[in-house]
Amino acid sequence: xxxxxxxxxxxxxxxxxxxxxxxxxxxxxxxxxxxxxxxxxxxxxxxxxxxxxxxxxxxxxxxxxxxxxxxxxxxxxxxxxxxxxxxxxxxxxxxxxxxxxxxxxxxxxxxxxxxxxxxxxxxxxxxxxxxxxxxxxxxxxxxxxxxxxxxxxxxxxxxxxxxxxxxxxxxxxxxxxxxxxxxxxxxxxxxxxxxxxxxxxxxxxxxxxxxxxxxxxxxxxxxxxxxxxxxxxxxxxxxxxxxxxxxxxxxxxxxxxxxxxxxxxxxxxxxxxxxxxxxxxxxxxxxxxxxxxxxxxxxxxxxxxxxxxxxxxxxxxxxxxxxxxxxxxxxxxxxxxxxxxxxxxxxxxxxxxxxxxxxxxxx
Numbered sequence: 001x002x003x004x005x006x007x008x009x010x011x012x013x014x015x016x017x018x019x020x021x022x023x024x025x026x027x028x029x030x031x032x033x034x035x036x037x038x039x040x041x042x043x044x045x046x047x048x049x050x051x052x053x054x055x056x057x058x059x060x061x062x063x064x065x066x067x068x069x070x071x072x073x074x075x076x077x078x079x080x081x082x083x084x085x086x087x088x089x090x091x092x093x094x095x096x097x098x099x100x101x102x103x104x105x106x107x108x109x110x111x112x113x114x115x116x117x118x119x120x121x122x123x124x125x126x127x128x129x130x131x132x133x134x135x136x137x138x139x140x141x142x143x144x145x146x147x148x149x150x151x152x153x154x155x156x157x158x159x160x161x162x163x164x165x166x167x168x169x170x171x172x173x174x175x176x177x178x179x180x181x182x183x184x185x186x187x188x189x190x191x192x193x194x195x196x197x198x199x200x201x202x203x204x205x206x207x208x209x210x211x212x213x214x215x216x217x218x219x220x221x222x223x224x225x226x227x228x229x230x231x232x233x234x235x236x237x238x239x240x241x242x243x244x245x246x247x248x249x250x251x252x253x254x255x256x257x258x259x260x261x262x263x264x265x266x267x268x269x270x271x272x273x274x275x276x277x278x279x280x281x282x283x284x285x286x287x288x289x290x291x292x293x294x295x296x297x298x299x300x301x302x303x304x305x306x307x308x309x310x311x312x313x314x315x316x317x318x319x320x321x322x323x324x325x326x327x328x329x330x331x332x333x334x335x336x337x338x339x340x341x342x343x344x345x346x347x348x349x350x351x352x353x354x355x356x357x358x359x360x361x362x363x
Contacts, residue, residue, distance in 0.1 A: 064203070064204070064357065064358045064359075065355040065356055065357050065358060066095045066096060066168065066169065066201060066355065066356045066358065067093070067094050067095050067096075067353060067355055068094070068095065068096045068097075068098070068210070068249070068251075068353065068354055068355070068356060069091060069094045069096070069097045069098065069314070069351050069352065069353045070097075070098045070100070070212070070251040070252050070293060070295065070351070070352050070353075071091070071097060071098070071099055071100070071347070071349065071351040071352075072099075072100040072101050072214070072252065072253040072292075072293065072347065072348075072349040073087065073099055073100075073101055073102075073126075073346075073347045073349070074101055074343050074347045074348045074349065075101055075103050075155045076099065076101055076102045076103060076122075076123060076126060077102055077103045077104040077106075077120045077122045077123030077126070077153075078103050078104075078122065078154075078155055079122065079344045079345070080122060081344060081345055082122065082125075082126070082344065082345060082346070083320070083323070083345055083346060084125045084126040084128075084129040085129050086320055086323040086346070087126070087129070087346065087347075088126065088129035088130045088132065088133060089129075089133075089323070090314070090316075090319055090320075090351070091130070091133070091163075091351070092133040094165075094353070095164065095165050095168045095169065096162060096163070096164045096165075096168075096169065096199065096210070097130070097135070097162070097163040097164075097351075098160075098161075098162045098163075098197075098210055098212050098251055098252065099160075099161045099162070099163070099212075100158065100160070100212060100213075100214045100252050100253050101158050101214065101253075102123060102158055102159040102160070102161050103120075103123070103143075103153065103154060103155050103157070103158055103159070104118070104119070104120030104122075104123045104153040104154075104159070105117050105118075105119055105120065105123060105139065105153075105159060106119055106120065106123040106124040106126070106127040106139075107119050107124065107127075111141070111142045111151055112141055112142055115151070117142075117151065117153070118153055120153060130163050134165055134166075134167070135163040135164065135165060136163070136164055136165075136166045137161055137162060137163045137164070138161065138162045138164070138171055138197050139159060139160075139161045140159050140160040140161070140178075140179065140195050141178070141179075142159070142184060143157040143158055143159045143184070144157060144158065144159075144160075144179065144184035144185070144187075144190075144192045144193045144195075145157030145158065145184075145185060145186075145192060146186060146191055146192065147185065147186055148185055148186045149185065150184055150185045157192075158192060158214065160194075160195035160197075160212045162197045162210065162212065164199065167202065168201065168202060168203070169199040169200060169201055169202060170199065170200050170202060171197070171198070171199060172198040172199055172200040172207050173198070174198075175198035175207060175209055175244060175245045176196055176198065176209055176241040176244055176245060177196050177197060177198050177209070178195065178196060179193045179194070179195055179196075180193055180194045180195070180196065180211070180233070180234065180237045181193045189229065189230065189233045190230055190233065191214070191215055191216040191217075191226065191230060192213075192214045192215075194211050194212060194213040194214075194234060194250075194252075195211070195212050196209050196210070196211045196212075197209070197210050197211075197212070198210075198245070201358050203358060204358040204359065204360040204362075205360060205362060206247075206356075206358050206359065206360065206362040207245065207247065207362055208245070208247035208248065208249060208356065209241075209245055209247065209248045209249070210248075210249050210251060211234060211237075211238075211248060211249070211250045211251070212251060212252045213230070213234065213250060213251070213252040213253070213254060214252055214253045214255075215227045215230050215231070215252075215253065215254045215255050216230060216255060217255045218255070218257075219257045223255075223257075224257070224261060224264075224265060227254065227255060227256075227261075227265055228265035231254075231265060231266060231267055231270065231296075232267050234250055234270075235267040235269045235270050235298075238250075238269075238298055239269065242298075246298070246301055246303060247301065247303050247362070248297060248298055248301075249295055249296075249297050249354075249356075250270070250295070250296045250297065251293075251294070251295045251296075251352075251354075252293065252294075253292050253293055253349065254292065254293065254294050255290075255292050256290065256291050256292060256294065257290060258290070258291065259275070259276065259277055259278075259279040259291055262274070262275050262279060262291065262294065263275060263276075266296065268299065269298060269299055269300065270296045270297065270298060270299060271296060271297060271298075271299045272294050272295070272296045273294065273295040273296070273297075273310075273311035273354055274291060274293070274294045274295065274311050274352070275294075279291045280311070280312075280313045281313070282294075282313055282349060282350050282352055283348055283349055283350070284316055284317055284337075284339075284342060284343065284346075284347065284348050284349060284350060285337075285339050285348060286317075286337050287337075287339070292349060293349060293350075293352045294352075295311060295352070295354050303362065310353075310354055310355050311352065311353075311354050312352065312353050312354070313350045313351075313352050313353075314350055314351045314352070314353060315350060316346055316347060316349075316350045316351065317334040317335075317337065317342070317350075318334075320332075320334060320345075320346050321334055321335065333345060
């Protein structure tokens with residue numbers, strides 16, 4: 001029996017047992033709503049039960065769209081016990097997957113200064129797992145970090161990588177791309193210099209630029225001020241490239257400490273998909289939920305690409321549980337939640353997903 005079938009049978013068995021032994025279970029927040037999932041109001045996390053599940057922000061129906069995921073996989077390439085196969089299987093049906101916190105390159109190559117970098121076996125395992133589901137990838141030319149020294153293959157710096165399905169989109173090098181600044185170490189403007197990756201949809205010709213970010217962490221006023229300045233610099237870079245391309249999506253780990261901070265520090269020229277008092281929590285730590293991850297875009301842009309608008313959080317704890325019960329007899333680190341064990345095996349962030357409507361009348 002394959003893993004997908006086994007997981008489905010396990011879900012059915014659990015559902016039947018739950019229905020038999022808990023007559024009042026229909027009142028539980030796990031019931032599906034009209035969007036294919038439910039909002040867990042205790043954690044403000046939206047749980048999806050179907051692949052086409054949406055959390056509509058403007059009621060637009062996406063009949064022809066790209067499904068794009070942003071996922072901070074903590075210290076990817078560092079933990080030897082990470083279940084790369086389970087994570088890749090979770091992402092298998094997406095069109096584009098943007099990853100933060102890759103700490104080392106997967107294969108041989110050279111830095112821009114022509115020195116060789118050392119490939120990492122743990123990173124390679126994730127790349128190989130993704131390739132089994134038809135993903136190609138764009139990898140940044142080097143790493144970036146907060147200290148004076150980079151090219152380390154350690155958690156002190158990170159690479160940016162975007163996986164994509166070549167049947168759905170193609171890399172579009174004529175559009176703005178690469179790091180947003182030349183100096184990738186101890187940059188005055190950025191904690192870690194963001195990375196831009198442009199694409200064109202093969203079906204319609206719509207093109208756009210994804211800017212992957214990992215902003216300053218921390219809860220102090222100083223940390224918040226640093227994040228505010230970083231977002232200002234990203235908005236400034238978008239404005240400088242507006243004559244070349246108008247469709248930009250900034251996505252990734254923005255380290256917002258709470259929902260209020262999003263509206264407080266976001267520049268007027270940018271709008272967030274995950275915003276407001278009811279914004280969704282995106283980290284896995286149930287004891288300290290935070291809306292770390294987000295997708296923002298130029299407020300002034302009226303392109304129909306933005307009609308997708310949906311933002312959802314894929315519950316990593318819930319999704320990985322089926323896989324665990326298929327293969328292991330030891331306690332699942334998500335129930336009860338064991339933060340250190342869970343983040344080492346999977347991550348400390350949930351993946352977040354949004355959808356871009358393809359209209360064929362791009363800028």
